[in-house]
Amino acid sequence: VTAAPLLDPTDIFVSPVNLRASQLELMRDLVGRGETRPMSWRLDQLNRLRALVEEHEQELLAALASDLGKPQTEAFFEVVTLLQETKQTVKNLHRWMRPRSVPLPLTQQPGRASVVPEPLGCVLIIGPWNLPFALTLQPLISALAAGNTAVLKPSEHAPAVSALITKACANHFESDVVTVVEGDGLVAAELVAMPFDHIFFTGGGSIGRKVLAGASANLTPVTLELGGKSPAIVLPGADLEISARRLIWGKGFNAGQACIAPDHLIVEPTMREPLLGAMEKSRTEMYGEDPLNSGQLARIINTRQFERLNALLETARSDGRILLGGEVNPQERMMAPTVIRVEDRSDPLMADELFGPLLPVLELKDLGQTLAEIRRDPKPLALYLFGGSDAEQQQVLTTTSSGGVCINDVIMQAGIPEMPFGGVGGSGMGSYHGRAGFETFSHQKAVLKRPFRFDFKVRYPPYKLDLNVLRKLAG
Numbered sequence: 290v291t292a293a294p295l296l297d298p299t300d301i302f303v304s305p306v307n308l309r310a311s312q313l314e315l316m317r318d319l320v321g322r323g324e325t326r327p328m329s330w331r332l333d334q335l336n337r338l339r340a341l342v343e344e345h346e347q348e349l350l351a352a353l354a355s356d357l358g359k360p361q362t363e364a365f366f367e368v369v370t371l372l373q374e375t376k377q378t379v380k381n382l383h384r385w386m387r388p389r390s391v392p393l394p395l396t397q398q399p400g401r402a403s404v405v406p407e408p409l410g411c412v413l414i415i416g417p418w419n420l421p422f423a424l425t426l427q428p429l430i431s432a433l434a435a436g437n438t439a440v441l442k443p444s445e446h447a448p449a450v451s452a453l454i455t456k457a458c459a460n461h462f463e464s465d466v467v468t469v470v471e472g473d474g475l476v477a478a479e480l481v482a483m484p485f486d487h488i489f490f491t492g493g494g495s496i497g498r499k500v501l502a503g504a505s506a507n508l509t510p511v512t513l514e515l516g517g518k519s520p521a522i523v524l525p526g527a528d529l530e531i532s533a534r535r536l537i538w539g540k541g542f543n544a545g546q547a548c549i550a551p552d553h554l555i556v557e558p559t560m561r562e563p564l565l566g567a568m569e570k571s572r573t574e575m576y577g578e579d580p581l582n583s584g585q586l587a588r589i590i591n592t593r594q595f596e597r598l599n600a601l602l603e604t605a606r607s608d609g610r611i612l613l614g615g616e617v618n619p620q621e622r623m624m625a626p627t628v629i630r631v632e633d634r635s636d637p638l639m640a641d642e643l644f645g646p647l648l649p650v651l652e653l654k655d656l657g658q659t660l661a662e663i664r665r666d667p668k669p670l671a672l673y674l675f676g677g678s679d680a681e682q683q684q685v686l687t688t689t690s691s692g693g694v695c696i697n698d699v700i701m702q703a704g705i706p707e708m709p710f711g712g713v714g715g716s717g718m719g720s721y722h723g724r725a726g727f728e729t730f731s732h733q734k735a736v737l738k739r740p741f742r743f744d745f746k747v748r749y750p751p752y753k754l755d756l757n758v759l760r761k762l763a764g
Contacts, residue, residue: 308440308470313483315465316411316438325408325436328386332379334433334466338426339375341461342368345453349422352449356421358588358621363543367423370704374427377706377723378434385434385727388736396762400739406731408436409510410486415477415500416454417491418590419546419644421447424514425454428489429467431726440485441469442477446590478503485509487730491548493642494715512719512729515712516548516642517669521699522653522685523556523564527676532697533567536648536675537575539699540626544587545646549671549692551699552642553631553649555659561652565628569613572626580625581618589622589645598624598645601638605629612650634662656681660688667715668692673699692716 319325342349346368353364391402412432416425425443432439441458443451455469470480481488481503490500491514504511521539523532539551556564576583589595599619605611614627624646631638631649638649653659663672672691674682682696692712695702703710703722711720721729747754 308468308480308483310483312465312468313411313440313485316440316468317486319438319465320408320410320436325438328383331382331386331434331436334462335375335379335382335430337461338430338433339372341457342371342375342426345457348453348457349450352447352453353422355449356418356447357543357546357590358586358623359543360585360587363587367420370423371426371430373704374430374706374722378430378727381724382434382727385724391735394764397737397739399743400737402735402737405734405736406435406728407734409730409732411438411440412487412489412730413440413442413480413483413485415442415480415488415490415492416444417548418444418446419543419548421450422454424491428491428512428721428726428730431721432489432730433466435727435730437486437730438466439468440480441467442480443469443471445471445473482506487512489721489729490514497717512721513712513717514548514710514719514721515670515715515717516644517667517712517716518552518639518642519549519669519671519673519691520663521551521554521673521675522656522659522677523554523560523675524653524656524677524681525557525560526678527560527697529560529564529567530571532675533564534571534575535698537568537571537626540646540648541572541575541586542700544589544624545626545648546587546590546644547700548644549700549703550644551648551671551673552669553639553651554628555651555653557653561650565612565650568628572613576625579616580614581616581621581623586623586625586646589624592622594645595619595622595624598643598647601643602627602629602647604637614646634666656684660685663689668713670712670716671695671699671702690714 350361350364353359386406388403388405391404393400393402414425414428421444425441429439441454443454445451451471455471458467458469470476481500484507487510488500488504489512490497494515497513497515501511521536536551576585580586589598599617606615610630612628612630614625616625626646628648628650629638631651668690670692672689672694674685674696686694690713693702702708707723709720709725710722711717719729
């Protein structure tokens with residue numbers, strides 16, 4: 290999203306967006322007429338989405354290789370994620386759709402009260418480039434399950450996947466149910482300015498702010514899935530061999546281009562050297578002596594991102610602070626998992642989310658002080674803790690705030706369909722996955738039904754009830 294001027298939502302959009310206001314109104318009206326309410330309609334759409342993923346698997350693997358150079362196994366994770374989410378949603382949809390009864394106080398009886406989840410309308414889903422297929426279509430699962438129609442805006446930075454999403458959705462969905470709009474930041478800005486019923490954005494915080502600002506013109510509710518500097522703390526009691534393996538994998542996965550990748554490492558001083566030794570061993574076991582030619586590492590998405598990361602790496606190299614790794618291939622935009630010594634939080638490596646395979650290492654002098662420093666920073670999307678006593682683990686859980694916490698591992702918490710996934714504060718607002726996603730794309734409508742009998746006139750003017758009697762009736 291760029292700083293392009295927001296357009297009047299009553300305009301007929303023809304230019305780069307190629308989505309007319311009349312088409313958006315048709316997609317909203319399909320929901321408004323109640324055609325998307327039946328469970329059968331929703332299951333049909335979910336089955337179409339599952340078929341889309343299954344039928345285009347090989348094309349997807351090729352597209353991810355083209356855009357990000359992803360190894361097939363990592364690329365296949367995007368398929369697994371979507372199929373697991375769809376399966377879990379289909380299994381639980383009837384229960385999620387069921388109205389929830391609410392007990393009535395004495396003063397409201399007789400009657401029946403319930404909360405009914407209903408679809409919002411037509412929603413806009415803006416996908417990211419790092420997991421461009423899964424993170425564009427996973428919110429769509431929740432949106433369709435909740436009975437909405439959707440417009441998808443895939444990332445232009447992953448053009449092969451964007452083209453595949455466009456083609457596949459056109460083959461599997463009616464255009465008034467799911468429509469895909471391709472384009473750059475200007476297109477995204479114009480879409481955000483349109484009167485959607487909800488906007489779901491996955492990406493960086495700076496663009497998230499622009500999405501939120503653009504949506505405010507129409508009072509459109511927004512879910513922001515952002516990121517942040519997710520710390521990984523290593524305390525005594527951690528299995529260093531396994532911790533090292535998981536940390537290197539977390540930085541190597543998708544070349545560190547994941548919103549929940551461990552951003553930096555905070556290690557108890559006596560454990561640093563043994564941990565580094567274990568990390569070097571694990572890196573060799575996973576990626577060999579020549580990681581860039583191992584075929585197991587993805588590329589950095591584009592030249593701009595590579596140059597940003599490489600500038601940080603070269604500064605550390607000139608200062609002699611590279612502890613492990615440092616291999617780069619500018620022509621192929623390849624960068625190996627690299628561990629860098631950092632003296633304090635004023636280092637440029639600690640300024641912003643790295644979103645790459647660089648892992649700064651800070652020394653942990655005191656757990657309480659470290660947790661206080663984490664609290665002073667924007668709340669991260671994830672917090673990782675390896676080892677520690679039960680009391681220390683509880684201290685971390687109760688004195689920090691983050692989108693999620695994972696103890697003794699990294700990234701894996703995002704792979705549980707039943708667990709809500711989302712940020713807090715600077716790492717985002719709102720959540721999805723499983724029931725949380727269904728509720729994000731639903732309005733919880735309060736319904737009260739009362740009979741005509743027992744219509745006591747005492748409730749109407751002229752009021753004659755003594756206030757003490759009213760107090761007793763109100764409890």
